[in-house]
Amino acid sequence: MLIGITDIEAAAERIAEHVLRTPTVPSPGLAELLGAPVTAKLELLQRTGSFKVRGAAAKLLSLGEAERAAGVVAVSGGNHGIALAVMAGALGIKATVVMPRSAPGRAVSIAESAGAEVRLTDDMAGAFKLMTDLQASGLTLVHPFDDPAVIAGQGTVGLEFAEDAGPVTDVLVSIGGGGLISGVAAALRARRPGVRIWGVETAGAHAMSAALTAGGPTEIELSSIVSTLSAPQVSPLTYEHVSALVDDVIVVSDAEAVQGVLDFAERAKLWAEPAEGCLLPAARQVLERVGDAELGLLVCGGNATTADVTDWARRFGL
Template identity: 75%
Template sequence: MIGISDIEAAAARIAGHVVRTPTVPSPGLTALLGVPVTAKLELLQRTGSFKVRGATAKLLSLSEAERAAGVVAVSGGNHGIALAVMAAALDVKATVVMPRTAPARSIGLAEAAGASVRLTDGMDSAFELVLRLRDEGLTLVHPFDDPVVIAGQGTVGLEFADDVEDGTEPTDVIVSIGGGGLIAGVAAALRARRPDVRVWGVETEGAEAMSAALKAGGPLQVPVSSLVTTLSAPAVSRLTYDHVSALVDDVLVVPDRDAVQGSLDLAEHAKVWAEPAAGCLLPAARQVLTRVGDGVRLGLVVCGGNTTPRELTGWGERFGLM
């Protein structure tokens, strides 16, 4: 299990390479949801998502031989962008494997940063290819099955706990789940710094690797069909499963349509441009409010903003939300 000392060490390691993103009350979301809301604006992070934290922590931990071999990662978008950008900054050759369904903007940004991008037909085959490339000698920077990466992502929770305004401390924090690296790290940090807080995960329908694992008693392969590719891991890892099963109150599942509506609501009410992987926080928040009752103060980890106006309006039109 990742401890607070691991996360504090990661914070010291990546300082100067990443942004300490704002942790702020949101009057707009407070009015929308009817309870006090504090948002951790990780979409303002370098490369547009939290992923740069774990990628940087891992890259800075590599030996000279591992750096010289070059790094490889599998990604639905944000991890690939983060690794490509930070590998270039640290003079390490990077290969990124993505499914063809990944956002075109994400593929383009990884290529523009200098990474070699390999495309596959789906996330299952992307994970298979990246393991073959690892076996051929490249250094794997896994998006979530790595304690160093999880500790890096945990710095989000460390900052949240330390930076929230006095008197507005959340009773409940909601975090999106793909493979589980972010929520594992955030939950470890929050349990250490604010042990009374409840932590909730949220997935989209068709990207339910963690909720399926919790029902089964361990990680397993799941079919992936959600449009939210940045949450579409075909399986969680034993490492992230162990953290979530021990530290997270529950994992909620919301439809893609509601996640897209959440992104539109974040734009209108919070004045932030977020991808559906963050938009799913709002329908999950309503579920939390129904389950917990009075006295709730919400914390939302707005994990990323890597979507284009064309993509978001296209999804909105597809679901009849415009």
């Protein structure tokens, strides 16, 4: 069953005192770069540096006493782990975060500083397996995307965007496991039913486009540098939302995503991650397909370090 606008509105009320209503602003620099009006929702200014705190807060605040007492566990490529650790610490809940060794070092240190136990695995597939084992041992799962409460929390990004943005014809949203785009699409279909919604992935972290091709969730081999988008497969819940509510999913290369990070910094004065850098090459594809458009970009996080970006740029000769 798809998340509805009433679920998202209830989540917005529940988490209001724990999250920021982030700015939604026009970007003249990106408009000049892309040749079309651009409105950006700045979730990189959110508490913990990404939208993920919304879903984490919505889920943690919905837990019963026994579930809280058991402690919580999550798997993350970076941002969900930060969000869970910070929110769990604020609410006095013991948290364990499982991350692959490829996760940004800053994410690991922030999660540990917030009081969470961080467990590292060799890869993301191993991280998901360890998360499942820890859940079986009695910890309460706070899944990064396969949870209606989390999706409703992420949907508050779309609710705010619908209320705050000017005219927009096309909205681009990054996809990892699909929690953000599922919630945002549900909100926009209710509040701005005429907009086109585009998902964006990087090659090697293309679990949703693979699912759409296969007709359902299917496991992929992860190879993208973008750990924050690297889910080995999407869930039936997020697949159903995207297949029903999203116009299409675009896949771009890691190199294009990193170039997008540099373009965000130079043109928009925003320190974005490759998970948002991928939106800019995808926006060019959207403009080629639809012609004139007024673009909305959900800039979902900014937790990359200068060392990360420098290394990626050097790797791709940018």
